Amino acid sequence: RAEVVINGSSSPAVVDRSNESIKHNIQPASSKWRHNQTLSLRIRKQILKFLDAEKDISVLKGTLKPGDIIHYIFDRDSTMNVSQNLYELLPRTSPLKNKHFRTCAIVGNSGVLLNSGCGQEIDMHSFVIRCNLAPVQEYARDVGLKTDLVTMNPSVIQRAFEDLVNATWREKLLQRLHSLNGSILWIPAFMARGGKERVEWVNELILKHQVNVRTAYPSLRLLHAVRGYWLTNKVHIKRPTTGLLMYTLATRFCNQIYLYGFWPFPLDQNQNPVKYHYYDSLKYGYTSQASPHTMPLEFKALKNLHEQGALKLTVGRCD
Numbered sequence: 079r080a081e082v083v084i085n086g087s088s089s090p091a092v093v094d095r096s097n098e099s100i101k102h103n104i105q106p107a108s109s110k111w112r113h114n115q116t117l118s119l120r121i122r123k124q125i126l127k128f129l130d131a132e133k134d135i136s137v138l139k140g141t142l143k144p145g146d147i148i149h150y151i152f153d154r155d156s157t158m159n160v161s162q163n164l165y166e167l168l169p170r171t172s173p174l175k176n177k178h179f180r181t182c183a184i185v186g187n188s189g190v191l192l193n194s195g196c197g198q199e200i201d202m203h204s205f206v207i208r209c210n211l212a213p214v215q216e217y218a219r220d221v222g223l224k225t226d227l228v229t230m231n232p233s234v235i236q237r238a239f240e241d242l243v244n245a246t247w248r249e250k251l252l253q254r255l256h257s258l259n260g261s262i263l264w265i266p267a268f269m270a271r272g273g274k275e276r277v278e279w280v281n282e283l284i285l286k287h288q289v290n291v292r293t294a295y296p297s298l299r300l301l302h303a304v305r306g307y308w309l310t311n312k313v314h315i316k317r318p319t320t321g322l323l324m325y326t327l328a329t330r331f332c333n334q335i336y337l338y339g340f341w342p343f344p345l346d347q348n349q350n351p352v353k354y355h356y357y358d359s360l361k362y363g364y365t366s367q368a369s370p371h372t373m374p375l376e377f378k379a380l381k382n383l384h385e386q387g388a389l390k391l392t393v394g395r396c397d
């Protein structure tokens with residue numbers, strides 16, 4: 079079996095803050111990068127042994143009914159009931175059924191995007207994936223506007239929309255949802271307890287205001303399948319981040335994958351400070367209780383794939 083070197087070394091993911099931005103310098107430089115079609119196809123095939131993005135992107139209506147009990151993936155002892163609203167919003171067919179795109183952009187949320195001027199380039203891709211309802215309008219020059227799929231961890235409702243404490247925050251969220259204008263809203267509703275009410279609030283808002291989004295709720299097996307794939311390739315992640323989940327899914331329906339806003343380090347390649355998120359004041363070292371991520375380890379794996387031409391990482395300016 080042909081091996082894909084993903085982790086690149088057997089050393090554990092020790093983060094040496096003193097020189098990490100040097101250590102993570104991206105080679106080859108952007109202009110010299112070439113897409114490796116053979117490798118991309120091989121990775122797609124390998125990932126298909128663990129999961130099928132077309133199916134695992136969302137639970138479908140036919141497979142659940144209101145009142146069904148679901149055990150949270152990371153809190154097996156806690157359960158939730160499938161509400162009428164959730165049931166209403168489950169898609170009948172996969173939003174990715176028979177979809178194939180020439181190029182896809184996956185936009186992570188690192189502050190490395192600020193002053194990147196990458197907006198235009200990002201918007202030129204056939205399919206653009208964004209994470210956690212990150213704002214675009216005010217940052218369009220650097221992050222673009224086009225959104226075909228956007229994720230929303232339930233914690234975003236707390237972090238970015240003050241748990242909808244009053245009408246102003248509810249309106250803010252509603253406006254953001256309206257702006258999605260027909261794109262896929264991907265809500266990991268079954269991962270961890272604690273997001274239950276937040277998911278319900280969003281579902282209710284979408285139905286009440288007839289928001290034009292195509293909701294998707296990842297399958298119960300997705301997380302473990304993604305982790306299984308990366309473990310097999312010696313990338314020992316506790317819980318894949320949204321960004322890594324999106325890359326793993328995208329291999330199924332994207333021929334070429336371009337990553338922007340993936341840079342989990344406080345200094346850029348020229349030793350300048352980088353914000354954790356391009357749009358808020360969260361600090362490095364932040365990990366929500368529900369998501370003990372190992373972003374630098376994931377980054378190392380993605381960087382290796384960049385070096386082999388399986389994906390392209392952009393961590394500097396686009397123009």
Ligand code: CTP
Nearest residue numbers: 186187188209210319320321340341342354369
């Ligand atoms: N990301 C990155 N470097 C950063 C911040 C984010 O590489 N400094 C990437 C990660 O792949 C991350 C994605 O961008 O998954 C989206 O960012 P964020 O919304 O912070 O991701 P989550 O993984 O969903 O984080 P959390 O569980 O804390 O909500």
